[in-house]
Amino acid sequence: MGRWEPNASGRLREAAMALYVERGFDQTTVAEIAERAGLTARTFFRYFADKREVLFAGSASLQGSLVAALEAAPGSASPMRAIAAALDAAATLLGEDRAYARQRQSVITANAELRERELIKLASLSAALADGLRRRGVAEANASLAAEAGVAVFRVAFERWLTDPDEPDLSEVMRDSLDQLTALTAAPVTV
Amino acid sequence: MGRWEPNASGRLREAAMALYVERGFDQTTVAEIAERAGLTARTFFRYFADKREVLFAGSASLQGSLVAALEAAPGSASPMRAIAAALDAAATLLGEDRAYARQRQSVITANAELRERELIKLASLSAALADGLRRRGVAEANASLAAEAGVAVFRVAFERWLTDPDEPDLSEVMRDSLDQLTALTAAPVTV
Numbered sequence: 001m002g003r004w005e006p007n008a009s010g011r012l013r014e015a016a017m018a019l020y021v022e023r024g025f026d027q028t029t030v031a032e033i034a035e036r037a038g039l040t041a042r043t044f045f046r047y048f049a050d051k052r053e054v055l056f057a058g059s060a061s062l063q064g065s066l067v068a069a070l071e072a073a074p075g076s077a078s079p080m081r082a083i084a085a086a087l088d089a090a091a092t093l094l095g096e097d098r099a100y101a102r103q104r105q106s107v108i109t110a111n112a113e114l115r116e117r118e119l120i121k122l123a124s125l126s127a128a129l130a131d132g133l134r135r136r137g138v139a140e141a142n143a144s145l146a147a148e149a150g151v152a153v154f155r156v157a158f159e160r161w162l163t164d165p166d167e168p169d170l171s172e173v174m175r176d177s178l179d180q181l182t183a184l185t186a187a188p189v190t191v
Numbered sequence: 192m193g194r195w196e197p198n199a200s201g202r203l204r205e206a207a208m209a210l211y212v213e214r215g216f217d218q219t220t221v222a223e224i225a226e227r228a229g230l231t232a233r234t235f236f237r238y239f240a241d242k243r244e245v246l247f248a249g250s251a252s253l254q255g256s257l258v259a260a261l262e263a264a265p266g267s268a269s270p271m272r273a274i275a276a277a278l279d280a281a282a283t284l285l286g287e288d289r290a291y292a293r294q295r296q297s298v299i300t301a302n303a304e305l306r307e308r309e310l311i312k313l314a315s316l317s318a319a320l321a322d323g324l325r326r327r328g329v330a331e332a333n334a335s336l337a338a339e340a341g342v343a344v345f346r347v348a349f350e351r352w353l354t355d356p357d358e359p360d361l362s363e364v365m366r367d368s369l370d371q372l373t374a375l376t377a378a379p380v381t382v
Contacts, residue, residue: 078378119310144347145368146375152339160332177336182376184337185369187269 009047011037016054017100020107025051025114055104055114059121063128065089070132079138080178083150086129087174090154095161095170102162126151153177200238202228207245208291211298216242216305246295246305250312254319256280261323270329271369274341277320278365281345286352286361293353317342344368 005011015036019028030051034041048054069089073082094101108114130147134140157177161170196202206227210219221242225232239245260280264273285292299305321338325331348368352361 078375080375080378115314116307116311119314120307123306123310141347141351141368142371142375144350145343145372148343148347149340149372149375152336152343156332156335156339159335177332178376180333181336181340184269184271184333184340185373185376187271 005039005043008037008039008043012039012044012047013054013057016051017103017107020055021103025107025111052114052117055107056117056121059124062090062093063121063125065093066125067128067132070129071135073136075136079133079136079142079146080149082133082136083129083146083153084175084178086132087150087154087157087178088171091169091171091174094158098162098167101158105159105162122151122155125154149181153181196230196234199228199230199234203230203235203238204245204248207242208294208298211246212294216298216302243305243308246298247308247312250315253281253284254312254316256284257316258319258323261320262326264327266327270324270327270333270337271340273324273327274320274337274344275366275369277323278341278345278348278369279362282360282362282365285349289353289358292349296350296353313342313346316345340372344372 012033016028016033019032019036028051030044031041033051033054034044037044048057066086066089070082070086073085077085108118126147129150130143133143133146138146153174157170157174160177161168161173164173203224207219207224210223210227219242221235222232224242224245225235228235239248257277257280261273261277264276268276299309317338320341321334324334324337329337344365348361348365351368352359352364355364
């Protein structure tokens with residue numbers, strides 16, 4: 001199955017991202033990614049199903065970590081407290097490498113197919129968090145609503161983190177955004 | 192351009208929905224829809240770009256109505272009050288025909304491509320509501336968050352309305368869901 005290549009997946013990911021930013025996602029081939037990484041296309045396909053998967057390879061494990069954090073929240077925690085624990089886990093996992101996150105976001109924003117894939121990923125995350133809340137005994141209606149609200153906070157906070165020139169911590173932005181949602185919904189709805 | 196057909200678009204929509212439910216979306220052709228409606232494929236294409244558009248033809252006007260309702264809210268209204276006005280408009284437009292809404296939902300749920308299209312529609316709605324809030328002078332971060340929260344309420348309330356055996360009014364379910372979101376986020380996040 002070919003010789004062992006040190007950190008092949010990391011090199012492929014870096015090469016892919018550099019090419020996606022330089023040329024655009026559609027204009028980049030797997031052969032070019034492999035070449036840039038000093039590897040073969042065959043090695044590429046040992047790590048990724050296709051060039052899109054380079055951008056989404058972490059999705060399943062991210063979702064798993066968020067659900068695990070939600071499940072690990074104390075039994076007495078409110079639904080939004082459990083969601084906050086999941087958001088903290090997301091911040092820990094995604095908040096390390098802002099430069100990579102920015103590049104990834106710019107590639108995704110520029111391509112309709114990738115934007116759709118990202119939407120599907122977030123819908124899947126919302127469904128998984130709602131399932132997790134139901135397993136914690138949260139009633140159906142509240143479970144879906146808390147999960148959707150959590151994903152709303154995730155999206156807005158992540159975007160804010162990527163663009164804020166003050167470069168705050170992602171966990172801080174997540175918590176601020178959750179507080180902001182509380183303030184927004186607490187304001188009287190009927191005038 | 193062919194003779195005038197009374198209510199051709201309504202007949203085509205009804206025929207399409209019946210076939211999508213009977214055979215599945217993928218197994219239905221435009222020729223079959225036209226035949227069932229007693230019309231020609233040529234007439235079909237005068238009203239819809241393709242068989243998918245039968246399900247999504249109302250999206251743009253729905254989004255327009257929601258944004259108009261948001262814009263018509265009193266200048267003093269809080270962001271979530273303006274969002275609530277948009278949700279009320281959605282309830283008025285969508286809440287008339289539960290049987291049709293249920294059929295449409297079952298067709299969309301059964302097909303990955305249609306589910307993606309629905310996600311894109313909701314993302315577009317969220318962006319349009321956020322833009323509307325910004326035009327009302329709401330700060331960027333709050334505008335996105337309120338819009339995302341509004342779409343979260345919309346999704347959960349719509350789903351609940353379709354499945355609740357008590358058949359409540361959609362506007363009532365929307366308002367309940369918004370209240371529920373307020374209660375969820377007001378519960379202490381830190382234990």
